[in-house]
Amino acid sequence: MAYKKTEEYNQETTEILKENFTSIITEIGEDPSREGLVKTPERAAKAMQFLTQGYSMDAKEILSSALFPEDYSEIVIVKDIEVYSMCEHHILPFFGKAHIAYIPNGHVVGLSKLPRVVDVFARRLQVQERLTHEILNCLQDTLNPLGAAVVIEARHMCMMMRGVEKQNSITTTSAFTGEFRKTETRNEFLKLLLSNRV
Template sequence: MTNYFQEEHYPEKLTKDLQGHFSNIITGLGEDVSREGIEKTPLRAAKAMQFLTSGYHQDPAEILKGAMFAEDYHDMVVVKDIELYSLCEHHMLPFFGKAHIAYIPNGHIVGLSKLPRVVDVFARRLQVQERLTHNILECINDTLKPTGVAVVIEAAHMCMMMRGVQKQNSVTTTSGFRGQFEKIETRNEFLKLISSDLA
């Protein structure tokens, strides 16, 4: 039997400062921060928030550059159903869903795992879905310099589901297209591929 252990490293001073802030918030809301179930919550929240915003300290372009390979391939590459989790910058509540990415190489391809990593870097910042879509699109376009890039994100927003209008079944879709994907036939091929289940 193996024991589960995940090692995390966070700056000590920042973690302590955040822990104090979360402790004050919890107390201000009327909860007893010394209660057994909440006693360690300020520290856990401090670490969680640093993880959820760790994208500020990562360079997505460098991630792509580290896995670019010269290749004479000029057809569409699609990675779909990339899970994403982010925090809405307006309420700091989660939004989550899937990203679909396609690009048409222009002399270079990139390791497929790097595209989800780029999504994670931008998602782990305070975001709005529109900017997240744009960030991913422009990073791939500027770094790989392909003949075309497409990004579609479908996400549910807890700020709409838990508060405000409280619409539990709403999904927001955003998209961006560059180069060859601005042509309707190429765009339609991409949209058809991400909406179909290929066996």
């Protein structure tokens, strides 16, 4: 049997959002009954639920499900994690990369869980500054590491498509706890971020 990807959506929520998107299409001067737009409200309703699914997910539970005892106390980095989120000010996307590091304190976490944590917080209406801190705080509270670090680099469509319309601007945010507040450790982390890619 061939692989089949299925997606589930709350039908009541889908209908409410569908009505709202139909109204939006009408208010901007389009005809929602036009052939190309007939199914757009439903597609948009499902897309919005997908893009905000983080509200129904528990990042701490994800991390806690894959903690393993390990006597390792050096920096662990997962870098270039794709980030796709929605700016809460204009409901427009921002996207880029997240880099996460932590220093284990008796336990390590399954590496795939770190990108999942990024997705939990990114799949909400966000600002990049809060997103950075939410990821960091989750790591610190759940893993209890000797230190944690998060850096996010992103492009914001609200700056590129409207407003100042600056196409090449990149916003970088960072947050650190524990050992990463020390200059030497932070510099080692930043040096590793800039090292050659695999």
